[in-house]
Amino acid sequence: MTTPNPKTLPKILYIEDNADSRLLVQRLLARDYVLLEADNSIDGIQLALDTHPDLILLDINLPDLSGREVATRLNSSLPNTPMVALTADITSGARERALVAGCVGFMTKPINIDSFREDIEAYLHGKRQYAQKADHHLKAYHQELVEHLEKKVHELTKMADHNKFLDQQNKHVIADMQRHQRLLKAAAKVGHNITSIFNLDELLQTTVDIICKEYEFYYAGIFLLDPKKEWAILQAGYGKAGNKMVANNHKLAVGGDSMIGNAIRNQKGEITADVGNQKDHFKNPLLPETRSEMALPLSTKGNTFGALTVQSEKINAFSTADIDALQSMADQLAIAIRNAHLLKDLNAANQEILRTKTFEAIATATGEAIHWVGNKAAPIPGSAERVQEDLFNFLAIFQTLLDLPPQERDAHPFAEVARVTFNTLAINGQNLAQKVDELNKLPPDNLPLVVDIESTLEDLGIVKQSAETILNIKEDLIGPGRISKAETFDLSALIETTILGMGLPKDVVTSSSAEKLPKIFADKHQLGRVLINLIKNAWEALGKSDQAKIHVSALPAEEQDFVRIEVSDNGPGIPPEILEKIWVSFFTTKGDHGGTGLGLSACMEIITQSGGKIWAESKTGEGATFIILLPTKKI
Amino acid sequence: MPKLLLVDDEALVRRSMQKTLLRKGFVVETAGNCTEGLETFKAAYNTDAPIDMALLDLNMPNFDGVPAHAAGLDLLTKLREIDPNLNAIVLTAYDEVDTAKNAVQRGARSYFVKGREQGLVDLINEILE
Numbered sequence: 001m002t003t004p005n006p007k008t009l010p011k012i013l014y015i016e017d018n019a020d021s022r023l024l025v026q027r028l029l030a031r032d033y034v035l036l037e038a039d040n041s042i043d044g045i046q047l048a049l050d051t052h053p054d055l056i057l058l059d060i061n062l063p064d065l066s067g068r069e070v071a072t073r074l075n076s077s078l079p080n081t082p083m084v085a086l087t088a089d090i091t092s093g094a095r096e097r098a099l100v101a102g103c104v105g106f107m108t109k110p111i112n113i114d115s116f117r118e119d120i121e122a123y124l125h126g127k128r129q130y131a132q133k134a135d136h137h138l139k140a141y142h143q144e145l146v147e148h149l150e151k152k153v154h155e156l157t158k159m160a161d162h163n164k165f166l167d168q169q170n171k172h173v174i175a176d177m178q179r180h181q182r183l184l185k186a187a188a189k190v191g192h193n194i195t196s197i198f199n200l201d202e203l204l205q206t207t208v209d210i211i212c213k214e215y216e217f218y219y220a221g222i223f224l225l226d227p228k229k230e231w232a233i234l235q236a237g238y239g240k241a242g243n244k245m246v247a248n249n250h251k252l253a254v255g256g257d258s259m260i261g262n263a264i265r266n267q268k269g270e271i272t273a274d275v276g277n278q279k280d281h282f283k284n285p286l287l288p289e290t291r292s293e294m295a296l297p298l299s300t301k302g303n304t305f306g307a308l309t310v311q312s313e314k315i316n317a318f319s320t321a322d323i324d325a326l327q328s329m330a331d332q333l334a335i336a337i338r339n340a341h342l343l344k345d346l347n348a349a350n351q352e353i354l355r356t357k358t359f360e361a362i363a364t365a366t367g368e369a370i371h372w373v374g375n376k377a378a379p380i381p382g383s384a385e386r387v388q389e390d391l392f393n394f395l396a397i398f399q400t401l402l403d404l405p406p407q408e409r410d411a412h413p414f415a416e417v418a419r420v421t422f423n424t425l426a427i428n429g430q431n432l433a434q435k436v437d438e439l440n441k442l443p444p445d446n447l448p449l450v451v452d453i454e455s456t457l458e459d460l461g462i463v464k465q466s467a468e469t470i471l472n473i474k475e476d477l478i479g480p481g482r483i484s485k486a487e488t489f490d491l492s493a494l495i496e497t498t499i500l501g502m503g504l505p506k507d508v509v510t511s512s513s514a515e516k517l518p519k520i521f522a523d524k525h526q527l528g529r530v531l532i533n534l535i536k537n538a539w540e541a542l543g544k545s546d547q548a549k550i551h552v553s554a555l556p557a558e559e560q561d562f563v564r565i566e567v568s569d570n571g572p573g574i575p576p577e578i579l580e581k582i583w584v585s586f587f588t589t590k591g592d593h594g595g596t597g598l599g600l601s602a603c604m605e606i607i608t609q610s611g612g613k614i615w616a617e618s619k620t621g622e623g624a625t626f627i628i629l630l631p632t633k634k635i
Numbered sequence: 636m637p638k639l640l641l642v643d644d645e646a647l648v649r650r651s652m653q654k655t656l657l658r659k660g661f662v663v664e665t666a667g668n669c670t671e672g673l674e675t676f677k678a679a680y681n682t683d684a685p686i687d688m689a690l691l692d693l694n695m696p697n698f699d700g701v702p703a704h705a706a707g708l709d710l711l712t713k714l715r716e717i718d719p720n721l722n723a724i725v726l727t728a729y730d731e732v733d734t735a736k737n738a739v740q741r742g743a744r745s746y747f748v749k750g751r752e753q754g755l756v757d758l759i760n761e762i763l764e
Contacts, residue, residue: 375728375749379651382752386654471750 009034010124013053015044015070016086017062021109025057025086028116041065048074053081055124060087060098068101068141069148075102082123086111093140099131100138176321183325186214190329194336198343203336204236207329211310212238215322218313219287221245222298223252223260224306224337232260232306241286258282259295263307269296269327273316289313296327298334305337355580366601374474380467388460394421395453486610486634488519491554491563498531499552508548509535514555518632520563522610527630530606530614531567533599534626538569541624561632562612568625574618582616611635637687637763638662638679642672642710643726644695644702648749652690655752661759668696669710676714688722688759689714691743693734705734708741715742722762724755 012029013036016022022037029035036051038044041062048056056074060067071083084105085098095106105123107116131137190207197203204222211220221242223232234250237243252258259270271294275283284290290311298306308330312318397414409415425432439447492513499509535550542548549570557564574582583604607614611631618624639661643649646667653663664679664686666672672691679686689711697706711723725738725746735746744762747755 382651
């Protein structure tokens, strides 16, 4: 037998979704035919139109389009191609319906292997089967087609609806994404502002403006806590309402029931989706349109600085994305506020250091100057003393000689002393004769004006006293200049002995100490001087009156490892304009009453040397308080 | 009469103190720096009128002529090498506890903050009694 030429072999197309069936037919027919296969209706139709097979075998129960429908479809395009149904469907009318649909034959499965090839050959050669009661079956088939069509239309309609829904959803998603993108941009803008705007007020105002403009919210405001954390005070608000509230110093109690209060207290955001549903919701007359509202805490590292309020004229206005974006904005703001606070603290610390250093420099410079002047002035009191002594000696000689009868004067030893003195004067270039002439020319009444022992003694007194003052100042300054002998000791005992030692009237100075007051580390002697100075100042400020009340208290300071001493009085207080100057050497308000103004300057130096701090607080008319912080251990 | 050696580089201060002491009946030798002070002390040491007490300024030119804070203590050390029993008072412009301690360790009997000359006279009498 010669190998058949495939080009001359008949082409058979088998449309069948069951692989086993296809394999069986393949085995039975592949030797004598070119067998084409399709596993679904749509592919089968396409393959038939492309290849024009000589015969088409059709499974009937196919998904989508049944074998009958495939036959009907192909009948119009390939009217001369015989189509044979090959099906397991043996229900009554199955054969007829296949035939009326366009098939020329109907074979049942399981396939009869012995006769299959013969049957195929017969159909290839024109065999036709015909349906009985064709009209009836055609009608039934039409009915089936219409039902199928209707089902498909239903399916399509449903699918179209679903598509519409998906489309709608896509639009929402896109809109959401666009909004989200805008919010991100807004958040980025706030973030950028945080790094570029260093003025906190400006930053807060810019932020509420961005929130309202970009997010299209009705109102936004930022509250910051007061130093005692009792009130949240509005710092920036959007629009006219915001400006008005800021101007009115709008504030909410942290302990109160407001959303802001709750958000700060709980460090957690609060949202009211519909303020109309909230019975006791606070209605702000300046913000009448608010329908939903949110309060977010401004906190970082466990510290809360305030809260952000955002309000909308729509109910339920806040999406999860909004809340997330606004919260991250609030977090960034909190960091900015914290940085601003740190910067402020740093500046204050710098100022403080600058001031302390300035005082130190002034004190050092004055101290050195006074030492120098003091050393130069040191001989003056001694010299004045000697001049006075000598003056009395000369006067004694003068008197003795005057009292002697003239004939005895020459021989008296004092006359010899007088002659030597006149000689020495002449040797020193002093012309005594000329002085005698001048005195002789004066009218006798004027003589007492130029020869006045009272005046001479007074002048000597002035010289001595002025020099003494300089020496006193020098000695005042020696105090802080000495090297400190710091030790650990009980402060309350020192306070009591110091007060007792001053001997002021009873009940003027009182003292109190905290029960468990830690011992302090300082120079006891010098600290005693400081206390004396402060109490003495207060006593003098009070005009030394019986109504004077001076209180010295000692208690552990808020600052760790420090004790706080306060010396307060009920005097006239220190005017603010001189509150700083009192620490400068030689600044004194005591006028002519004495005092060098070195007291407080020395106090400051002593306290600073001990690693402590001293300052004064006063309101005019409410007395003054001097506060000292001293370390409890060596610094 | 006790003989004192007063060493201070400030001429007016030195002269004033000298006059005060002279009037109180002391014999007072003076010097303006360490070298001069040592010379004066040595010159008197071998006579029958040696120095009974030295009053030494703390802050003055040292043996090299350079102003030094504790030059007086260096001079004190040299003087005590010659006369281990020498009475001495250190004169200072400041109330410096550490310097005073140091002076006492080097053999000074006391230290005196300059200013009130009568106080110095009392201190000398106290030590010499």
